[in-house]
Amino acid sequence: MSKKTVFFTGGAGFIGLHVVPMLLERGYGVRIFDNMFRGDRDAIAKLAAAGDVELIDQDVRYGGAVHQAMKGCSHVIHFAAVSINKSQSDPYESMDINMIGNHNVFAAAADHGVERLVFASSASVYGDPEHLPMNEDDKLSPLTPYCISKRAGEDLLGFYQRRANLSWIALRFFNVYGPGQKTTAYYTSVINHFVNRLRNGEAPVIDGSGEQSMDFIHVHDIARSAVLALESEQANLPINIGTGIDTSIADLARILIDAVGADVEPIFNPRDVLVSRRAADVRRAQEILGFEPTIDVRTGMTDLIRTGG
Ligand SMILES: NC(=O)c1ccc[n+]([C@@H]2O[C@H](COP(=O)([O-])OP(=O)(O)OC[C@H]3O[C@@H](n4cnc5c(N)ncnc54)[C@H](O)[C@@H]3O)[C@@H](O)[C@H]2O)c1
Known part of the structure; x- marks a missing residue:
């Protein structure tokens, strides 16, 4: 069996750098696709010196580059995004990276027939919650371009699931x-x-x-949830990742x-x-992923x- 490789957008960022070592430990190769806007080049160089990690310094806004770079990968983790505060100061950039970027990655994943795609969504899709704990089936009221793109990303994954059998999980991270x-x-x-x-x-x-x-949830636990989502039997749904x-x-x-x-x-x-x-209502994470913080x-x-x- 050929080695499994994860195509990892935003893998050079804060959470990504905690996920990569876990993937290597589990025997995956990792192809990081990151424009290094906020990525840590030194940390990537260290990981690449020690394990099967390569960095493609590119932008998710370029669909052709995404499609080309994903060739040969069996799994996808999509983390590249610009943050919530930046999305308010520059909605155009946010739409470009977070909406178009999402679509480029999802469409390529569907086209390449990857085994699983894990998407970093966010608790901010709920807006101001009407009650606690926040359950995945609660009403969503995303308030900013960032949150809107996360919600749209989840919907778009549903589209590629119906159209091309894409298998996905959207993790709604709480406060990492x-x-x-x-x-x-x-x-x-x-x-x-x-x-x-x-x-x-x-x-x-x-x-x-x-x-x-x-x-508040520790980044180590967040990283564990991403690996569990990559390998879980059940898929095609959003899952809260918090402590509850x-x-x-x-x-x-x-x-x-x-x-x-x-x-x-x-x-x-x-x-x-x-x-x-x-x-977060954490029951779904427990049931589907066996996840406990x-x-x-x-x-x-x-x-x-x-x-x-
Ligand atoms: N940190 C949190 O509290 C939190 C909470 C909820 C959701 N999330 C989501 O988790 C994911 C990872 O978050 P993080 O905290 O590691 O963020 P981060 O900013 O540290 O990492 C994001 C990475 O994406 C890269 N990137 C940005 N724009 C890009 C582009 N156009 N093309 C390619 N790469 C690009 C950056 O260089 C960076 O390495 C994001 O999608 C974020 O929205 C984070």
Whole structure:
């Protein structure tokens, strides 16, 4: 049997770099397709020196390049995207990369008859949830071009499934954090903000009562879910990947204060804030992927602080 190769868009980014070593460990070859806009060239060079990794420095906006580069690959992971904040400042670029890019990758995967495609969707497809936990069958109300492209991506996968039997899984990642994350990350920027203040001997400042919450999930667990999705028996559906636990901003501040070992109390800045809360319904991930998160927020955040992130 010939070796299985994963065509991996965005594989040089934050989450991708945690997935690649797991793929190598499982015996896959990895062909990273990344325009290196946010990719880490040194990290890729190290991986390529040690294992079967090649980098194609190209852009998902070019359908011909995607189609050509995917030749011979048995699996696809599609992570290349521009982020939510950039999608608000430049919707044109976001549509080009996230919508056209999605289509280029999915159409090529259908054409090459790959065994499985795993797509990085996002919890942001739900918009502001009406209740917790957020279930895959809940109403979707994506609010920004980024979120709209994630939702459209899921729908487009359904189209290529019906048309060409493409086998796919869309992973709706919740709030990913962990080593290697850029300090500009949108949803998790609150972590950096608190940590920076704590390191300067200042208390974290919380707007409102700190009830707003997120479902923080460690990048190591996110990476495991991508590998499980690549190999699961069941497919053709979206799956939440979170911990199921909503951590409030006030709790996060306390966890980080403990992790840094600072002798301060959070400052509450009385203000009306829109309280948004997030927590994934994790039952489908358990049933379909056998996925359980292994790193709880306190442990993950503490490690991040102690190792310098
Ligand atoms: N990090 C999170 O909290 C989070 C949450 C939900 C979903 N996601 C999704 O997971 C995926 C990976 O996220 P990440 O945090 O690793 O992001 P990242 O920005 O670190 O990685 C994205 C990678 O895609 C590459 N890329 C960007 N535009 C490209 C283009 N036009 N052509 C080819 N490559 C291009 C970048 O160079 C980068 O290496 C993304 O699709 C993201 O939307 C992330």
